[in-house]
Amino acid sequence: MRVVHFLSAWLVTKILAASTNRTIDDTNGDSMTGAIPVYQPNESGVWAGPSCVGCAIVPDTSLAHDGTWSAATYNAGLGIMNISMDFTGTAVYVFFILANFQDEGITTTTKASFSVDGVQRGTFDHVPSDSFELQYDQLVFAETGLANTPHRLVVWTVADTDIYVNFDYALYTFEDVEQNPPTTTTAQLPPTHPIASTPSTSMPMASSTKSHFSSALNIHSVLFTELIPIYLHVPALDTTSTSTSSNLYHCW
Ligand SMILES: *[C@@H]1O[C@H](CO)[C@@H](O)[C@H](O)[C@H]1NC(C)=O
Ligand SMILES: *[C@@H]1O[C@H](CO)[C@@H](O)[C@H](O)[C@H]1NC(C)=O
Ligand SMILES: *[C@@H]1O[C@H](CO)[C@@H](O)[C@H](O)[C@H]1NC(C)=O
Numbered sequence: 001m002r003v004v005h006f007l008s009a010w011l012v013t014k015i016l017a018a019s020t021n022r023t024i025d026d027t028n029g030d031s032m033t034g035a036i037p038v039y040q041p042n043e044s045g046v047w048a049g050p051s052c053v054g055c056a057i058v059p060d061t062s063l064a065h066d067g068t069w070s071a072a073t074y075n076a077g078l079g080i081m082n083i084s085m086d087f088t089g090t091a092v093y094v095f096f097i098l099a100n101f102q103d104e105g106i107t108t109t110t111k112a113s114f115s116v117d118g119v120q121r122g123t124f125d126h127v128p129s130d131s132f133e134l135q136y137d138q139l140v141f142a143e144t145g146l147a148n149t150p151h152r153l154v155v156w157t158v159a160d161t162d163i164y165v166n167f168d169y170a171l172y173t174f175e176d177v178e179q180n181p182p183t184t185t186t187a188q189l190p191p192t193h194p195i196a197s198t199p200s201t202s203m204p205m206a207s208s209t210k211s212h213f214s215s216a217l218n219i220h221s222v223l224f225t226e227l228i229p230i231y232l233h234v235p236a237l238d239t240t241s242t243s244t245s246s247n248l249y250h251c252w
Helices: 002-016 184-188 198-202 207-251
Strands: 019-025 038-040 070-074 081-089 091-098 110-116 119-126 135-143 149-157 163-175
Touching: 019 081, 070 081, 081 091, 081 163, 091 110, 091 119, 091 149, 110 135, 110 163, 119 135, 149 163
Parallel strands: none
Antiparallel strands: 019 163, 038 081, 070 163, 081 149, 091 135, 091 163, 110 119, 110 149
16 A cells, blocks of 8 residues: 555656657747747848759758758858747757768858857757768757756857758657646655654755655654654764864864
């Protein structure tokens, strides 16, 4: 029965942490919100997709995500060239289509920098090979461990040479917090046990540690009744002995 409680607490934790990847397609935008990335400069002739007439590099739409891509050939005269997109989640991944040798005079070098919330987080460089093959679905940037809040990703290029940029899609990791059932932590505590609330109020612990601690209490509550007061005093003893020994050290 105690074990069942522990398992259900574990399951609740798994549900709370449920995360899924959502797609931001270059053209069709965010699969959930529909928000479309913003391409700059936005004057005509800079960014183009599969319908481009006269583009030197025409990737196979059947190999591109959603059958679309957005590409530009940067030149220093453009100043900054960039793609901005907003997402709410804890990780983001960017996928490009890369080009290799196409013909003399065709720009195939790719370079980009990546900023999240205005802070540069990475750069990417592709030196074309002698092969004619394009490379699809290429992960060029990944950033994980972001706070679960709204973020802005900017993919940008500034260079003194010509650069080819072909953005296919991005993924971001959305945390599904809507399934959060109310008051899960208190449900694990034995309702009438006097010791149960002691650890959480008198010890500064991370919430995950706290819930493990409560689960252990559930299973071994009788055994722990005598041990906990001792356990709770250990940090205090540690502090005292540390300062004592440093005092001693000074005396020597
Ligand atoms: C999201 O996609 C990235 C890149 O493909 C992958 O590494 C990661 O495990 C995925 N995350 C989830 C929650 O599916
Ligand atoms: C994006 O590029 C435009 C010019 O094309 C520039 O005005 C703008 O400041 C750039 N934004 C960022 C965040 O780099
Ligand atoms: C380019 O973007 C600006 C805002 O940044 C907007 O006012 C303008 O209408 C856009 N032009 C085109 C051609 O989309």
